[in-house]
Amino acid sequence: xxxGLYIHIPFCVKKCIYCDFLSxxxxxxxxxxxxxxxxxxEEDWYTKLNIFNPGDHIDSIYIGGGTPSLVDxxxxxxxxxxxxxxxxxxxxxxxxxxxxxxxVDIDKLEKYVSSGINRISIGVQSTQDRLLRSLxxxxxxxxxxxxxxxxxxxxxxxxxxxxxxxxxQIKNEPGQTFEELCEDVENVLKWGARHISVYSxxxxxxxxxxxxxxxxxxxxxxxxxxxxMYRAVSSLAKEYYLSQYEISNYARSDTKSAHNMxxxxxxxxxxxxxxxxxxxxxxKKKPQGDYIxxxxxxxxxxxxxxxxxxxxxxISVEEQMNEYMMLGFRKISGxxxxxxxxxxxxxxxxxxxxKLEMLASKGLITFNENARLTKKGLDxxxxxxxxxx
Amino acid sequence: MSYIDNIRNFCIIxxxxxxxxxxxxxILEKTGVLTQREMENQxxxxxxxxxxxxxxxxxxxxxxxxxxxxxxxxxxxxIDTPGHVDFNYEVSRTLAACEGAVLVxxxxxGVEAQTLANVYLAIDNNLDVIPVINKIDxxxxxxxxxxxEIEDIIGLPAEDAxxxxxxxxxGIEDVLEAIVExxxxxxxxTESPLKGLIFDSYxxxxxxxxxxxxxxxxxxxxxxxxxxxxxxxxxxxxxxxxFKPGALQQADVLQxxxxxxxxxxxxxxxxxxxGDTVTLAxxxxxxxxxxxxxxxxMVFCGVYPVDGAxxxxxxxxxxxxxxxxxxxxxxxxxxxxxxxxxxxxxLGLLHLEIIQERLSREYNLELxxxxxxxxxxxxxxxxxxxxxxxxxxxxxxxxxxxxxxxxVKASIMTPTExxxxxxxxxxxxxxxxxxxxxxxxxxxxxxxxxxLNEVIYDFFDALKSRTRGYASLDYEILGYKKSNLVKLDIYxxxxxxxxxxxxVHNDKAYTRGRKMAEKLKDTIxxxxxxxxxxxxxxxxIIARETVKAYRKDVLAKCYGGDISRKKKLLEKQKxxxxxxxxxxxxxxxxxxxxxVLKLDE
Numbered sequence: 001x002x003x004g005l006y007i008h009i010p011f012c013v014k015k016c017i018y019c020d021f022l023s024x025x026x027x028x029x030x031x032x033x034x035x036x037x038x039x040x041x042e043e044d045w046y047t048k049l050n051i052f053n054p055g056d057h058i059d060s061i062y063i064g065g066g067t068p069s070l071v072d073x074x075x076x077x078x079x080x081x082x083x084x085x086x087x088x089x090x091x092x093x094x095x096x097x098x099x100x101x102x103x104v105d106i107d108k109l110e111k112y113v114s115s116g117i118n119r120i121s122i123g124v125q126s127t128q129d130r131l132l133r134s135l136x137x138x139x140x141x142x143x144x145x146x147x148x149x150x151x152x153x154x155x156x157x158x159x160x161x162x163x164x165x166x167x168x169q170i171k172n173e174p175g176q177t178f179e180e181l182c183e184d185v186e187n188v189l190k191w192g193a194r195h196i197s198v199y200s201x202x203x204x205x206x207x208x209x210x211x212x213x214x215x216x217x218x219x220x221x222x223x224x225x226x227x228x229m230y231r232a233v234s235s236l237a238k239e240y241y242l243s244q245y246e247i248s249n250y251a252r253s254d255t256k257s258a259h260n261m262x263x264x265x266x267x268x269x270x271x272x273x274x275x276x277x278x279x280x281x282x283x284k285k286k287p288q289g290d291y292i293x294x295x296x297x298x299x300x301x302x303x304x305x306x307x308x309x310x311x312x313x314x315i316s317v318e319e320q321m322n323e324y325m326m327l328g329f330r331k332i333s334g335x336x337x338x339x340x341x342x343x344x345x346x347x348x349x350x351x352x353x354x355k356l357e358m359l360a361s362k363g364l365i366t367f368n369e370n371a372r373l374t375k376k377g378l379d380x381x382x383x384x385x386x387x388x389x
Numbered sequence: 390m391s392y393i394d395n396i397r398n399f400c401i402i403x404x405x406x407x408x409x410x411x412x413x414x415x416i417l418e419k420t421g422v423l424t425q426r427e428m429e430n431q432x433x434x435x436x437x438x439x440x441x442x443x444x445x446x447x448x449x450x451x452x453x454x455x456x457x458x459x460x461x462x463x464x465x466x467x468i469d470t471p472g473h474v475d476f477n478y479e480v481s482r483t484l485a486a487c488e489g490a491v492l493v494x495x496x497x498x499g500v501e502a503q504t505l506a507n508v509y510l511a512i513d514n515n516l517d518v519i520p521v522i523n524k525i526d527x528x529x530x531x532x533x534x535x536x537x538e539i540e541d542i543i544g545l546p547a548e549d550a551x552x553x554x555x556x557x558x559x560g561i562e563d564v565l566e567a568i569v570e571x572x573x574x575x576x577x578x579t580e581s582p583l584k585g586l587i588f589d590s591y592x593x594x595x596x597x598x599x600x601x602x603x604x605x606x607x608x609x610x611x612x613x614x615x616x617x618x619x620x621x622x623x624x625x626x627x628x629x630x631x632f633k634p635g636a637l638q639q640a641d642v643l644q645x646x647x648x649x650x651x652x653x654x655x656x657x658x659x660x661x662x663x664g665d666t667v668t669l670a671x672x673x674x675x676x677x678x679x680x681x682x683x684x685x686x687m688v689f690c691g692v693y694p695v696d697g698a699x700x701x702x703x704x705x706x707x708x709x710x711x712x713x714x715x716x717x718x719x720x721x722x723x724x725x726x727x728x729x730x731x732x733x734x735x736l737g738l739l740h741l742e743i744i745q746e747r748l749s750r751e752y753n754l755e756l757x758x759x760x761x762x763x764x765x766x767x768x769x770x771x772x773x774x775x776x777x778x779x780x781x782x783x784x785x786x787x788x789x790x791x792x793x794x795x796x797v798k799a800s801i802m803t804p805t806e807x808x809x810x811x812x813x814x815x816x817x818x819x820x821x822x823x824x825x826x827x828x829x830x831x832x833x834x835x836x837x838x839x840x841l842n843e844v845i846y847d848f849f850d851a852l853k854s855r856t857r858g859y860a861s862l863d864y865e866i867l868g869y870k871k872s873n874l875v876k877l878d879i880y881x882x883x884x885x886x887x888x889x890x891x892x893v894h895n896d897k898a899y900t901r902g903r904k905m906a907e908k909l910k911d912t913i914x915x916x917x918x919x920x921x922x923x924x925x926x927x928x929x930i931i932a933r934e935t936v937k938a939y940r941k942d943v944l945a946k947c948y949g950g951d952i953s954r955k956k957k958l959l960e961k962q963k964x965x966x967x968x969x970x971x972x973x974x975x976x977x978x979x980x981x982x983x984x985v986l987k988l989d990e
Contacts, residue, residue, distance in 0.1 A: 006949055200945040223940035230941075248945050263949050277950040293953060313953065323952070326959075330947060380917065381943040382959065386966075389959045 001287060002059040002090070003052070003280070004262040007041065007079065008273030009068040010300065013103060017136040017170075017212070020204035022275040022298055023066040029300075036304045037274075038075040042082055043306050044272045044296065049086055051270065051280050058083070058270075059090040060259035063117075069099035073111035080115050094119055094258040096160075101147040102139035109154035119158040119257075120151050121197075126164060127187045128180050134173040135164070136208075141187075148191045158255055160195035161188040165233065166226040167201060168218050170209070175221040181229045182236060189240040194255040198233045199248050200226065227379060247330050247381060264327045265339070266320060271296065274303050275310065282314060288343070291315040317344065325352060326388040329365070329381065334372030355387045393646040394574045395461060398603065400468045400483060402511060403493035404501040404861065408523040411555040412493055412564070413469060417634060419561050420453040420465065450589075450601055450648060452631040452638075457569045465568065466632075466648035468588070470507075476736060477865065478684055479589070480507065482664045484514040485680060486588045486603035486648060489572030491564060492520045492545070496530035496552075500538045502802035502834065502861040508543050519567050520547045526554040534829075542828050575605075577645030583607030583615070584674040585643075585651075585667035590658055592712035596628065598655035599637070601648075602667055606674065608644035614670040615653060618677050620660045623670045624653035659715045684716045686734025687795070687866065688741055688845055689778035691722055691759035691888060692748070693730030695968055695979055699754055700729045706752035707731060710744060717744060722779070726888040726972055727757055732779060738845055757970070757982050759888040763841045766793040766869055780890040783876045786927060792892075793869040795841040798823070801852065802834050803860035810855040811835060818843035819894060838867060842892065877902055877931075879909070880923040884973050889985060903932040905985045912981040915939035920975055 010023045011034065061083075063076060076097070083089065096119040097112055112120070126132050127141040144161075151159055163184050167176035188196060203210050203220075212218035220226075237243065237250040244250050246264065249257065262269055268280045268291075275298040282290040294312035297303050315323065321344055328335025340348045349356065349371070359365045364377040364384050373381055403409035453465040470483040484490065490511045494500060511518055520539045522532050532552050539547040551567055553560030585602040593599050609615060613626045630639040631649045643649045655661050664681035668674045694703050707719045717740075722732040735741040741761060748754045760780075767775040767783070768790045777783060799820070803811055808825075815822070820837040827833050839848075844864060852860050877898050879889040893901050902924030909922050913936050920936040947955050969976035 004949075008950075200941070200943070202945055223937075227940045247943060260948060263947070263952070269949055271949060275950060277952070279949065279952075295950065295953070311953070323956075326956075327947065327952070379941045379943060382962070383942060385944070386959050386963045389956050389963060 001053065001268060001281075002057045004060040004062070004259050004267065004269035005058050005083070006259070006269060006271040006273075006276055007061065007063045007068075008271065008276045009063065009065040009071060010037075010274045011070050012065065012067045012100075013070060013138050014136065017208040018164075018201060018204070020207050021066065024300070026067075026070055033300075033304060034071060034075075037300070038071075038079060040304050040306060040308075041079055041272050044303075044308050045079075045083060045086070047308060048270050048272070048278065051278070051284065052087060053284050057088045057090050059093045060262060061089070061093060061095040062259040063095075063097040064121075065098055067100045067103055067123075068097050069103045069108060073108050073115065076117075077111065077115040080117075084116075094158075096121055096257070096259060098123065099147065099151075100139065101143035104147055104150065106150045106154060109150055109156070113155045118156070119160065120156045121160040121162065121195075122147055122151070124161045124163055124184075124188055126167065126176070126180070127184045128176075130173060131167050131176055131180070134170040135167065145187075145191060148188075148193075152192065158194055159192065160197065160251075160255075160257070161191075161193045163188065163196060163198045165198050165200050165229050166221050168203075168209075168213075168220050170212060170218045175219070176229075178225060178229055178232070182232055185233055185236045189237070189242070194242070195249070195251040195257060196233075196237065196242065197249050198230075200230065230379075243332075245332050247378065261331075264330050265336070266324045266327055274298060274300055279315075288317070290317065291320055320344070321348070321351060322388040324348070326385045329371075329373055329377075329384050329388075332372065334365075334370035337370050352388075359384055359387060392464075393577065396464045396466070396574055396646045397489065397568050397572050398466045398468070398487045398575055398646075398648055399489040399491060399568055399572050400470050400487045400511075401491045401493060402470060402504070402507040403523075404495070404498070404504045407493050407495040407498065407501075407504070408555045409469075409493050412491070412521070412523065412553070412561075413467060415555050415558055415561045416465075416467060416565065417451065417453065418558075419565060420455050450632045451634050452648065455565055455569070458566060459569070461569075463569055464647075465565075468648065476740070477506075477510070478682055478736075479663055481510055481514065481680065482586065482588045484511050484516060485678075486586055487514075487516055488575055489517040489519065489568065491568065492518050492539075492543075493523050493555075494520060494535055494539060496522050496524045496532050496535055497527050499531075499535050499832075500542050500802075500828070502800050502863045505542065505802070505834075506800065506863040506865075508545075517572050518543075518545055519564075519571050520545050520550040521564055521567075522547075522550050522552050523555055525552045526557050526559065538829060575646035577604070577606045579606075579608050579644045581606035581645070582672045582674040583609050583613075583667065583669045584676070584678065585609065586678050587617070587661055587663055587665045587667060589663060590661050590713075590715075592658050593652070596652040596654070598658050598661045599650050599652050600655070600661045600667070601632075601650055602643070603648050604643050604645050605678075606645050607669065607672075608642050609651060609667070609669065610642040615651065616668050616670045616673060617661060617665050618668060618673075619662065619665040619681055619683075622660050624655055626651055626653045628652040658712055662715055684736065686716065686718050687737055687841065688735045688761050688763060689732060690735075690741065690761040691724060691727065691730050691779070692719075692733050692745070693724065693727040693757045693759075693888075695755035695757055695970075697728050702752065703731065703748070703754055703756070706748055706754060707733070709752075710747060714744075716740070724759070724781075724888050726886045727759070727970060730757075734778065738849070755968070755979070757888075757979050759982065760891045760985065761845045762892065763795050763845060765874065765892060768792070777892075780876055780892045781887045783890075783892065786875075791871055792874045794872045794874060794892075796838050796867045796870045797841050797844060797864040798867050799837045799839045799844065799862060799864040800834060801837070801860055801862050802828070802832065803856055805831050805833055807856040807860060808833060808835070811852070811860065814848075814851055814855055815839060818848060819897070839864075840870075840872065840894070841866070875926050877905075878925045879905060880921075880925060881909070881913075881972055881977070882920045882975050884975075886972060886977075888982065898926050899931050902926070906932045906934040908984045909981055910934040910936055912984045913975070913977055916975060918974070 011026045012023045095117045097117050098121045100123045124144045129140045169175040234244050242250040271277045277295040279293045281287045282292045295310040296308050297310040365371050366374050401409045449469040455463045470480045536547040551560050551563035584606040585604045587600050589601040616623045629643045666678040711717050716736050718734040719731040765777045770790045815837050820839040824836040873895045875895050877893050879886045906922045906924050919938045922934045923930045924932040
């Protein structure tokens with residue numbers, strides 16, 4: 001069985017106002033504790049080794065955050081070496097690191113290359129200085145372009161950029177305009193991005209941005225404008241031969257994120273680091289049986305002391321089928337019927353006949369070989385997902 | 390001395406929170422019925438709801454023995470009365486069972502509107518009232534001011550009123566001695582034909598209805614055939630006895646002057662109604678006790694299960710509550726909007742709330758209740774009179790000659806600084822000013838005539854919020870008055886929502902319609918399409934709001950670590966949707982029905 005591996009680095013220079021990810025302002029964490037954290041990551045890896053069967057491989061690694069590019073590349077290199085010494089990482093495994101403009105230089109990027117990292121994901125978010133400022137980002141637009149150029153120079157071919165769509169009015173700074181969004185997309189494509197992730201902003205509870213909304217200091221942009229932007233991304237991407245392959249992701253056929261595709265295909269993965277989730281067979285001798293989805297503790301002091309255990313749940317075969325649908329529908333091609341049959345022994349067209357027909361009658365999904373979201377379904381995908389929870 | 394000379398039948402009357410139940414507990418403790426350790430606080434209020442709200446819903450009764458300072462042994466029958474205007478009739482019957490009343494007044498709060506109402510009821514029933522000033526240990530206590538208030542407002546001598554703290558156990562003996570000294574013993578003869586008053590009842594699964602009686606004349610024992618004179622039904626007595634706290638104690642005979650219970654295998658609580666006279670079938674009394682009334686529900690609303698599958702459970706629960714509450718009426722009703730449910734009648738708003746709460750707490754039912762309505766008299770052009778308690782059934786306006794609505798006399802007691810606010814509120818509620826009495830320099834009693842239908846829409850909440858909780862309210866029904874009323878309908882996405890229809894005064898229809906539409910706009914979630922909400926009278930639209938359509942409902946991100954969390958989020962949304970009511974293609978949450986009841990900001 002092939003596994004994906006996720007490594008979480010929970011440090012940032014400064015947390016952005018919309019972010020609810022597990023990360024800490026770097027200045028709050030002592031260098032010694034960062035060292036400790038990497039030590040704990042290794043220990044975490046050792047405790048999870050027994051999940052694997054002999055002959056299992058890792059075919060994708062994703063170093064995400066937080067801001068992985070903030071820490072000394074040496075830590076990352078060491079960790080990757082440890083992993084490779086314990087398990088076979090396939091030759092053409094996709095190994096991604098997330099970097100944020102303003103935290104990398106050419107030296108760091110070259111070190112990533114020599115560590116075997118072959119894909120880079122840049123947190124651009126916007127190419128408008130005013131919006132970067134209002135989101136609380138630490139960089140400006142030219143830092144983004146600079147980072148991109150350096151990555152190319154260091155030898156990266158497979159570069160992805162993250163953008164945010166629908167940036168709200170924050171205090172007195174007006175929200176994102178249609179033209180700005182188009183410019184953002186075109187900019188990163190012009191720089192040479194082979195993959196883009198464009199996320200509609202989510203106002204997550206407990207974030208400073210959410211609080212601004214509650215105090216009527218932030219206002220969402222018009223719904224219709226937001227959807228117009230969303231649709232524009234798809235057509236702009238097409239001009240650069242990138243096509244939409246997931247609700248928020250666009251790539252060429254050979255530059256889709258292999259690691260992220262594992263999530264949407266319900267394939268197994270191991271997560272290392274604070275709060276990281278793993279998904280694997282409950283009994284390694286029964287890969288067709290129940291799965292476990294467990295996550296590490298979210299408390300960093302515990303994690304650094306090697307108390308890794310967080311929440312954990314059993315995912316029955318029945319639930320796996322539902323998740324397969326829910327996550328599969330995120331892909332533009334929809335959940336794969338043949339793979340479903342191979343894994344669960346039946347066609348989802350039969351298994352979920354009534355639900356699928358109901359959703360089709362509402363115009364949310366359509367069939368050719370696979371079921372998949374319609375144009376309307378892309379806007380109201382939660383209605384489809386809710387049928388499978 | 391005959392046994393009857395040593396009996397004292399009394400009740401305690403007080404405003405909510407003035408310490409009635411605490412005093413009752415102390416009396417129980419002092420007379421040795423219960424030790425402090427045995428006592429769960431406030432023994433007489435059995436229901437959780439009673440304890441929580443500090444009100445008494447069902448009357449309770451207890452027989453105590455007290456050895457007085459004069460050396461004699463006395464039998465006390467303490468009858469706890471319900472403490473709210475909704476239960477005025479029950480209160481009056483309970484008072485009729487007593488010779489005296491202990492009036493508890495809070496030393497800090499003074500006399501309140503509701504205290505007044507109950508004291509007057511007591512005085513009307515010829516009771517001797519002993520004022521008692523409670524909570525004298527509070528820093529804010531002003532016993533002398535309160536004494537003067539009692540004398541000035543109620544007209545009772547209060548010079549020697551016991552000063553007590555029921556909570557701290559101060560002065561309880563003074564109260565007991567005052568009961569012996571000041572409350573007369575009952576009069577009556579064991580030789581006369583049996584004459585007893587039913588002042589409460591409850592249903593026991595084994596013994597049938599247990600009736601609470603005060604015997605005026607004669608005696609009754611096991612094996613006698615009794616006749617209930619109002620329902621004109623006869624039963625053979627299976628058991629008689631007295632009340633112990635929380636239990637019954639069998640006694641061979643109940644005789645003149647005593648308070649106790651009778652069990653006679655009575656199946657239906659509506660056959661043994663409060664106020665009825667009990668006598669013996671073979672030797673009936675000639676005079677029926679005065680004051681009997683058949684209680685009529687005043688306020689009606691539809692009660693529907695949130696989940697249609699709970700319909701049967703709701704019916705069972707209502708049936709069980711009715712076993713102990715003859716004033717609750719219900720019959721099946723169907724609403725286009727809400728499906729199958731029941732039209733329920735209540736004595737008043739508190740009664741309605743209590744039943745609602747008990748349904749949800751004791752029977753675990755999630756309910757939607759429709760806008761409460763009063764009973765309207767509709768005089769049709771063809772001379773027919775229709776009594777209407779459900780706005781949905783309002784006849785076509787062309788068939789209506791005129792409509793009458795019930796009017797209440799509302800007594801509001803308030804500190805003077807809120808008089809302006811109250812005038813404003815009562816004017817908004819179509820109140821007609823009758824009278825204003827200065828009770829003292831800083832407090833007034835304002836009397837209004839107000840249509841009941843104005844009182845049942847959050848009037849009490851509005852009154853409290855505009856007087857920072859200081860005003861108290863009491864009301865009684867005066868009668869019916871002709872009024873310019875119209876039916877206000879709510880249309881959602883073009884369909885009428887029958888559960889939201891209500892009858893309202895023409896002058897106020899526009900404001901109410903507009904407010905309802907606004908509230909609904911805020912509580913109805915956005916759909917994939919625009920939802921017009923219209924308030925209409927007849928065919929005429931008087932207010933319109935629109936729930937904007939949403940353009941997207943999609944999780945932008947879902948990766949490994951998110952999956953569990955996102956699933957939970959979707960599950961929660963799914964649960965939320967289940968609780969919504971489908972109106973055509975519009976899903977309406979339960980809160981929408983509640984929100985339109987609270988329009989006063």
